[in-house]
Amino acid sequence: MLSTLDTATNPLKGVRVLTLALNLPGPAAVMRLKAMGAKCTKLEPLAAAGKHTADPMGIYKPAAYQEMHQGLKVLQAELKSERGQAALHKQLAQTDVLITSFRPSALVKLGLTWRALHKRYPALCMVSIVGALGERAEEAGHDLTYQAEAGLVNGLDVPASLYADMSGALFATEAVLQALLLRQRPGRSQGKGVFHEVALSQASAFVALPRTWGLTTSTGEVGGAHAGYKVYPCKNGRVAVAALEPHFAQRLCEAAGLAQQAALQMHKRTTHQGIAQFLATQTRAQLDKLASSKDIPLHTLPR
Incomplete structure (x- = not known):
């Protein structure tokens, strides 16, 4: 795994991260957090018969899944069941930061809204990865659509990398660090959990700024x-x-x-x-x- 992090310093040693995020942005963010010393656990849906994982990345690109989950504790549970909810809350009771990548409506159905979690676990921080902010958070989308929206798709060629997903992963990592810093800041809210929402469309727009500024156009x-x-x-x-x-x-x-x-x-x-x-x-x-x-x-x- 390529990394410029000085893992010897372990700045996040002692920080416990629980992730429910699948596919790429969430796992990539957790890979970075783990490299900084965080103790990371992932709770995935139950895998289908004959499958190792229910994570789409583990199905269509096992090598990428293995690299992102190396050394990560992975558990499986059906969150819509009582047993699955019990497994989830057992982990939440000992978690500093929860990372999700569900649409807001799905968080409501699973009882994982920020209001509900903050009431039950006041010190818990939460980073929610969504496609876009506000009402658009319910829209279907993927890396390619967010890149297209940001002006990063030229002609009929697919972009060389998943820039929205990977920049979204870095935004999520940054959000975790911000939340932890704010939680320990002296004041009325010291020790209280913090909520951050990270949008892949926003991350893609940030990556696209050089093009927006005209630096990378044909006349740039x-x-x-x-x-x-x-x-x-x-x-x-x-x-x-x-x-x-x-x-x-x-x-x-x-x-x-x-x-x-x-x-x-x-x-x-x-x-x-x-x-x-x-x-x-x-x-x-x-x-x-x-x-x-x-x-x-x-x-x-x-x-």
């Missing part, structure tokens, strides 16, 4: 208008060039054999053409060596 500085920030073909593959700052642009232009003033004209067609012609003659190995020797930010890729 990092959308292809700047000759030093593009993906070009090379002799045996492709190269992602990120020579945006003037000193990087200068080194790139020098390597390409362009006139000195080219680094000051990175938006001109001739500069684009000159860099493209140079890169087309270079192999990936040559470009990797160039990046190292001349300190130029680039990364080579296969075709």
Whole structure:
């Protein structure tokens, strides 16, 4: 598992997290919380006969499910039954933060509204992951629809990653940290649980801000208008060039054999053409060596 967290410090050691969230945003958030030292438990619906889990991710991508749930205590219960409710509340009685990903109407049916939980467990914090805020929280949606709404879907191509889900996971992680900090803040509400609602549409809109600002459109500085920030073909593959700052642009232009003033004209067609012609003659190995020797930010890729 890739992580930049310093798990040795365990900032969330002693914090108990219970998650009912399925699929991707919730489990990905819990993966981050566990890496910070939280003791995490997941309560899933009962698995169908012959199945290991009822979580959709565990069914259509077991490897992803296994990575997100590594070292996680996973229990199963039917929350609509008395026995399932008893199992749930046994866990809630010893939980600091509850994470859910149900629609508000489903929380009502399960007796898991914030008002009901806060009354029964005053110190419990809750993070509810929804598709959108307010009345739209009942709308059906998925990562792709939230990305489309945020302007991140181009043509008929599916986006390269699940940006709404993964940014939603980070929003949920942030919400947990906020709730815990607010719970311990001195004042009238010290020791009282805090509720946060996280919307995937909101997370997707945040990720889309560079595009909203015009940075990543075709005329934007990092959308292809700047000759030093593009993906070009090379002799045996492709190269992602990120020579945006003037000193990087200068080194790139020098390597390409362009006139000195080219680094000051990175938006001109001739500069684009000159860099493209140079890169087309270079192999990936040559470009990797160039990046190292001349300190130029680039990364080579296969075709």
